[in-house]
Amino acid sequence: xxxxxxxxxxxSVFDNGLTLIVAENRRLPLVGIQVFVLAGVDQNPPGxxxxxxxxxxxxxxxxxxxxxxxxxxxxxxxxxxLSLFSQRxxxxxxxxxxxxxxxxxxxxxxxxxxxxxxxxxRFVLEREVVRNHVxxxxxxxxxxxxxxxxxxxxxxxxLEKTVLGIPEELAGLTVEDVxxxxxxxxxxxxxxxxxxxxxxxxxxxxxxxxxxxxxxxxQFSREVVSCFRRQDRPLRLTKHMDKEQVHLLxxxxxxxxxxxxxxxxxxxxxxxxSGPGFTSRIPRRxxxxxGLAYTTYSDIASSSGIYPGRFQAYISTSAANRERALxxxxxxxxxxxxxxxxxxxxxxxxxxxxxxxxxxxxxNYLVSRFMFAxxxxxxxxxYLERYPELIASISREEVNRVARAHLDTVNYSTVVVxxxxxxxxxxxxxxxxxxxx
Amino acid sequence: MPIVxxxxxxxxxxxxxxxxxxxxxxxxxxxxxxxxxxxxKGEIDYxxxxxxxxxxxxxxxxxxxxxxxxxxxRWETALEIESDRMCGNVFDPEEFELERNVIxxxxxxxxxxxxxxxxxxxxxxxxxxxxxxxxxxxxRADVExxxxxxxxxxYRLYYSPANAILCVCGDFDGxxxxxLVEQKFGNIPNHEIPxxxxxxxxxxxxxxxxxxxxxxxxxxLMIAFPAPPVVDPDHFAVEMLDKILSDGKLARLYxxxxxxxxxxxLVATEFDETVDPYVFLVRAELQPGSAASxxxxxxxxxxxHLAESGPSEEEVLRARNQCLTQLIGDFETTIDQSVQLGxxxxxxxxxxxxxxxxxxxxxxPSDVRDVVRKYFRPERATVGxxxxxxxxxxxNAADTDSALDGEE
Numbered sequence: 001x002x003x004x005x006x007x008x009x010x011x012s013v014f015d016n017g018l019t020l021i022v023a024e025n026r027r028l029p030l031v032g033i034q035v036f037v038l039a040g041v042d043q044n045p046p047g048x049x050x051x052x053x054x055x056x057x058x059x060x061x062x063x064x065x066x067x068x069x070x071x072x073x074x075x076x077x078x079x080x081x082l083s084l085f086s087q088r089x090x091x092x093x094x095x096x097x098x099x100x101x102x103x104x105x106x107x108x109x110x111x112x113x114x115x116x117x118x119x120x121x122r123f124v125l126e127r128e129v130v131r132n133h134v135x136x137x138x139x140x141x142x143x144x145x146x147x148x149x150x151x152x153x154x155x156x157x158x159l160e161k162t163v164l165g166i167p168e169e170l171a172g173l174t175v176e177d178v179x180x181x182x183x184x185x186x187x188x189x190x191x192x193x194x195x196x197x198x199x200x201x202x203x204x205x206x207x208x209x210x211x212x213x214x215x216x217x218x219q220f221s222r223e224v225v226s227c228f229r230r231q232d233r234p235l236r237l238t239k240h241m242d243k244e245q246v247h248l249l250x251x252x253x254x255x256x257x258x259x260x261x262x263x264x265x266x267x268x269x270x271x272x273x274s275g276p277g278f279t280s281r282i283p284r285r286x287x288x289x290x291g292l293a294y295t296t297y298s299d300i301a302s303s304s305g306i307y308p309g310r311f312q313a314y315i316s317t318s319a320a321n322r323e324r325a326l327x328x329x330x331x332x333x334x335x336x337x338x339x340x341x342x343x344x345x346x347x348x349x350x351x352x353x354x355x356x357x358x359x360x361x362x363x364n365y366l367v368s369r370f371m372f373a374x375x376x377x378x379x380x381x382x383y384l385e386r387y388p389e390l391i392a393s394i395s396r397e398e399v400n401r402v403a404r405a406h407l408d409t410v411n412y413s414t415v416v417v418x419x420x421x422x423x424x425x426x427x428x429x430x431x432x433x434x435x436x437x
Numbered sequence: 438m439p440i441v442x443x444x445x446x447x448x449x450x451x452x453x454x455x456x457x458x459x460x461x462x463x464x465x466x467x468x469x470x471x472x473x474x475x476x477x478k479g480e481i482d483y484x485x486x487x488x489x490x491x492x493x494x495x496x497x498x499x500x501x502x503x504x505x506x507x508x509x510x511r512w513e514t515a516l517e518i519e520s521d522r523m524c525g526n527v528f529d530p531e532e533f534e535l536e537r538n539v540i541x542x543x544x545x546x547x548x549x550x551x552x553x554x555x556x557x558x559x560x561x562x563x564x565x566x567x568x569x570x571x572x573x574x575x576x577r578a579d580v581e582x583x584x585x586x587x588x589x590x591x592y593r594l595y596y597s598p599a600n601a602i603l604c605v606c607g608d609f610d611g612x613x614x615x616x617l618v619e620q621k622f623g624n625i626p627n628h629e630i631p632x633x634x635x636x637x638x639x640x641x642x643x644x645x646x647x648x649x650x651x652x653x654x655x656x657x658l659m660i661a662f663p664a665p666p667v668v669d670p671d672h673f674a675v676e677m678l679d680k681i682l683s684d685g686k687l688a689r690l691y692x693x694x695x696x697x698x699x700x701x702x703l704v705a706t707e708f709d710e711t712v713d714p715y716v717f718l719v720r721a722e723l724q725p726g727s728a729a730s731x732x733x734x735x736x737x738x739x740x741x742h743l744a745e746s747g748p749s750e751e752e753v754l755r756a757r758n759q760c761l762t763q764l765i766g767d768f769e770t771t772i773d774q775s776v777q778l779g780x781x782x783x784x785x786x787x788x789x790x791x792x793x794x795x796x797x798x799x800x801x802p803s804d805v806r807d808v809v810r811k812y813f814r815p816e817r818a819t820v821g822x823x824x825x826x827x828x829x830x831x832x833n834a835a836d837t838d839s840a841l842d843g844e845e
Contacts, residue, residue, distance in 0.1 A: 005439060030765050068686070076685040077755045079762030098762055125696065128724065132702030135654040136722050139551050242652040242829055244545040276491050277470065277482030284479070291538030294546055317542060348487050355489010358508055362438055362770045 017189030032364030050165015187217030246418030273298025441512035460575015652829030747806030
């Protein structure tokens with residue numbers, strides 16, 4: 001069948017533990033490089049939220065060999081685009097470059113990863129920039145709702161706090177904290193370099209080896225967060241913001257990527273809340289059939305990673321529709337848990353997932369992310385080829401079982417952000433009825 | 438990659454709207470997923486799903502576009518659907534009312550966003566007569582009172598082969614595709630689209646200023662300058678200026694506003710390809726302790742430098758490389774290709790891209806200096822400031838005043 005996608009990629013693990021993954025694609029004279037370091041929000045020490053992110057953001061602000069101005073010239077003069085990212089469990093560098101720039105950029109990456117200097121003045125500047133981004137994000141009710149849900153779902157772990165950091169902790173970070181974080185968390189065994197595009201895999205392995213094979217990180221230590229706990233009672237958090245729309249987010253702790261139910265949960269997501277257009281139950285019924293919202297969805301699989309992701313169901317609607325929207329979301333979750341899915345929905349969802357898998361690898365950027373996930377979670381180098389049969393084998397009973405096992409209609413968190421009164425009033429107002437049943 | 442994207446573009450958007458029916462193009466875009474004579478409600482999405490595809494649509498000032506991406510062994514479904522809904526879309530009154538609610542929610546979402554509210558305010562004042570002053574999503578009052586009959590007339594007027602550009606990109610057989618397109622679209626009755634008389638905007642002689650207050654944590658600044666349309670030879674120099682001002686940490690506005698004066702934490706510019714002269718937008722998020730007027734002063738000072746001395750050779754060379762590398766990336770996926778080719782054919786001609794590298798390479802420092810002198814004069818600007826409402830309390834997601842209630 002002509003649509004069966006294939007992806008040939010090659011992995012090399014150097015003696016010091018650094019992993020290189022390469023997929024050649026010579027169609028355009030472009031290369032996408034993603035460097036992943038297992039040092040995300042999860043590695044932030046207590047009271048130092050924002051540290052992982054700030055460390056990543058400062059990697060291009062000075063190294064032993066280049067100052068920040070030289071780095072900008074190397075990147076921007078050639079039209080290269082370079083960005084730094086930090087997430088729940090990884091931080092890193094994303095680059096898109098013309099193939100002729102490859103060696104220059106590999107040299108720069110070596111400097112950024114191994115020899116950043118974190119100049120004090122650039123640290124102060126960047127910290128102030130980030131503090132203001134945090135203020136700006138707090139103007140966005142959807143972001144606020146998502147942050148509040150994390151506070152409930154990941155309570156007691158570093159993941160309960162935001163990626164950029166909470167203001168008072170961010171204000172207390174010093175450049176020494178950043179230098180220490182880098183020394184402890186940036187180590188070859190925690191680094192994946194994923195390359196897709198116009199490269200020769202043997203040549204790049206040699207170039208990477210020359211620059212990284214002798215990297216040692218004697219101070220390395222990695223914390224494994226393990227105290228995740230599904231909540232054992234319903235929780236609610238309300239936040240007043242003076243807006244027209246109210247943002248409702250329901251959720252609880254989800255699953256790890258290596259959970260054996262992951263694929264069945266992907267199928268469930270397509271049926272319940274994240275299929276294309278308005279085919280899933282939640283967008284179809286709440287948006288298309290009731291006109292309650294512009295944005296409404298649910299998912300559980302997409303946020304899973306090294307650590308459990310979260311189940312979330314979201315809707316934003318005018319304040320007057322708040323009760324209806326909340327009941328609507330809950331009703332859909334209860335229905336899928338109590339009554340399960342229809343055979344026809346199941347087949348449609350399976351056909352969607354197998355048919356659309358090819359879109360996961362349509363750009364260098366996506367390929368490099370796909371390869372990283374495949375390696376990190378040890379899905380096997382033929383995962384792409386095996387995926388259709390893995391999905392095809394999922395039965396209705398299995399989807400119904402994972403819905404019951406992983407969606408909780410009693411002990412979940414509810415976050416309400418928008419024109420609401422805070423606290424008890426909401427408790428009486430919206431959920432005077434038992435929220436769980 | 439065994440993927441095909443089919444994207445159809447109609448030359449209709451807010452540019453074609455008059456007071457009273459603003460937002461009709463966008464509303465119509467939503468109604469185009471509600472079913473046709475051949476496909477019942479939900480069937481377009483259903484077909485997309487069982488075929489493992491994706492679909493979406495977008496409306497802007499000069500166009501409305503719809504697309505499907507499918508694996509290449511089933512992409513032809515997209516032609517079936519597009520040809521059918523070009524002339525056979527069904528407008529059910531109940532569906533129309535439900536969708537009106539969805540659009541009003543979308544409108545609230547836009548106005549709840551500080552940038553969304555400021556953008557609407559600035560754009561509405563940047564033009565006196567040109568329809569670009571209307572928000573694409575429409576004025577609330579117009580959306581609330583739009584009638585189904587008016588929409589059906591609008592659809593019949595603008596959805597016709599003569600007003601459509603079909604763009605197919607990816608892994609398919611060209612000859613077969615052309616035969617299929619002829620087969621599917623060849624019999625659709627065609628009619629000429631009446632030429633609109635669109636008043637051209639008089640040249641601005643005095644700066645327009647506006648101020649909004651919202652319950653926000655920081656001040657935001659947005660300045661609109663008049664900008665050339667895509668067919669204007671000045672377009673390329675302005676595109677280079679866009680890079681020189683805001684692309685990267687060496688860019689002038691980042692340097693001055695974020696690094697040196699530290700009045701802003703974010704500065705960005707926006708410049709689009711449009712049929713008629715539109716705007717070049719500069720926006721910034723202000724640091725506490727700095728006012729929008731501080732950022733504004735720095736911006737105009739920097740523009741004055743550029744108007745006097747132009748950019749350096751190095752800046753122009755850098756902007757050129759940024760434009761040319763971005764060009765390659767902009768054609769990476771089949772959706773990217775369909776967007777770039779379809780957009781350009783809709784607002785000008787797709788051959789624009791053939792000439793693009795040479796045109797960009799020919800821009801000199803004095804060309805950039807000249808466009809700054811011509812378009813970026815203070816008296817031609819529309820300056821919008823959104824400041825925190827002094828009566829409102831600041832919002833902080835991580836603060837402790839949120840009410841946690843888990844006692845039940």
